[in-house]
Amino acid sequence: MRPDLLERLARANAERARQALLRRVRNVECIDGRHLVIDRRRLLDFASNDYLGLAAHPAVCEALKKSAANWGVGATAAHLLGGHRDEHERLEHKLAEWTGRERALLFSTGYMANLGVLGALLGDGDICVQDRFNHASLIDGARLSGAELKRYPHNDVEGATRQLRARADKPALLVSEGVFSMDGDRAPLRELNDLCRDEAVTLMIDDAHGIGVFGKRGAGSVSESKLNQRDVPILMATLGKAVGVGGAFVAGGAALIDGLIQNARSYIYTTAMPTPLAAAISSSIELIRGDDGMRARLHANIARFREGALERGIHLLPSDSPIQPVMLGTSERALAVSQHLFDAGFHVPAIRPPTVPAGRARLRVTLSAAHTWPDIDRLIAALVNVAAREPAMV
Numbered sequence: 001m002r003p004d005l006l007e008r009l010a011r012a013n014a015e016r017a018r019q020a021l022l023r024r025v026r027n028v029e030c031i032d033g034r035h036l037v038i039d040r041r042r043l044l045d046f047a048s049n050d051y052l053g054l055a056a057h058p059a060v061c062e063a064l065k066k067s068a069a070n071w072g073v074g075a076t077a078a079h080l081l082g083g084h085r086d087e088h089e090r091l092e093h094k095l096a097e098w099t100g101r102e103r104a105l106l107f108s109t110g111y112m113a114n115l116g117v118l119g120a121l122l123g124d125g126d127i128c129v130q131d132r133f134n135h136a137s138l139i140d141g142a143r144l145s146g147a148e149l150k151r152y153p154h155n156d157v158e159g160a161t162r163q164l165r166a167r168a169d170k171p172a173l174l175v176s177e178g179v180f181s182m183d184g185d186r187a188p189l190r191e192l193n194d195l196c197r198d199e200a201v202t203l204m205i206d207d208a209h210g211i212g213v214f215g216k217r218g219a220g221s222v223s224e225s226k227l228n229q230r231d232v233p234i235l236m237a238t239l240g241k242a243v244g245v246g247g248a249f250v251a252g253g254a255a256l257i258d259g260l261i262q263n264a265r266s267y268i269y270t271t272a273m274p275t276p277l278a279a280a281i282s283s284s285i286e287l288i289r290g291d292d293g294m295r296a297r298l299h300a301n302i303a304r305f306r307e308g309a310l311e312r313g314i315h316l317l318p319s320d321s322p323i324q325p326v327m328l329g330t331s332e333r334a335l336a337v338s339q340h341l342f343d344a345g346f347h348v349p350a351i352r353p354p355t356v357p358a359g360r361a362r363l364r365v366t367l368s369a370a371h372t373w374p375d376i377d378r379l380i381a382a383l384v385n386v387a388a389r390e391p392a393m394v
């Protein structure tokens, strides 16, 4: 008899639940500044990617409202069919200028940007070498493209070198995140650049968690490493994290952007980003570029958390980014600790496989410029409390 697909799916879910791997949507009933309300409980939020506290900034909200009043909300069509408005055009120029690139192209999400770039660039017979910890959208993009995908151990430049040299005759793309989304550490960007130059390989960096956070005027980790368009010809970043809105862009030379406009299917076959979002993003970027104080507050908060946690014996990974994982090992333990923190008034979800490798479940604590030092000190105290019950944390 033919197996039933929905029954198979339900069985897989039951199995996930048994292994403490079931994912769950939590409904947020209200957000107000650093707090959110779930199940009528007001929690301090340490899970947001709104690193600069811009998602609800009055100027950003005002830009969105004004644009909606002028343009309406929906872009009404794909970019190539009348959906590309002045707001999108101005934003693309601003993104190119900010990141020191010739051109930039907007995508509706980061997931789509990565699928679009890898699909446009790669095909059968090519090779795509990626860090093992790269985001799912990068892995999926390479798989869909038909290229041969090779994953090197995390931040292991020698491993990447061996993989590339084994296929020295093939066109190759090396892809890494600039700041790793689950570990918070950084890629060795200069070494990767040297390798790609020596091996004639194209380098792509996904700076989703670096843009707005690192570099002069928040231009990202690639800019901070002084790598220009020749060094990193494909720069991708998202606009829904530190920028606080949503969407993504790819920046690089004219040949790259023109090629994406012709070939990136997730750019061509989708409705352009709603116009007011482009206006909100522009406003947010103006704030980021004009105020180093927000970034200074964020980095002071990161330092406060690290110093306080390490002093109290909480084990942290080496990360200077807003992402500060507390490693717990098993999924069961990560869930239990996350629940203890919830009960104590903190929102810090557990991150489990397959998002992270087996045995590396964790709390993913994220910090924001909006947190106060008392917020951070309270979280550390709560972690210390839980650690008394969970010795693996220290």
Ligand SMILES: *Cc1c(COP(=O)(O)O)cnc(C)c1O
Pocket (backbone or CB within 6 Å): 108, 109, 110, 111, 112, 114, 135, 137, 177, 181, 206, 208, 209, 238, 239, 240, 246, 247, 248
């Ligand atoms: C969040 C993220 C994406 C996806 O971006 P969305 O705009 O949320 O789709 C891509 N790459 C990395 C590294 C990310 O962290």
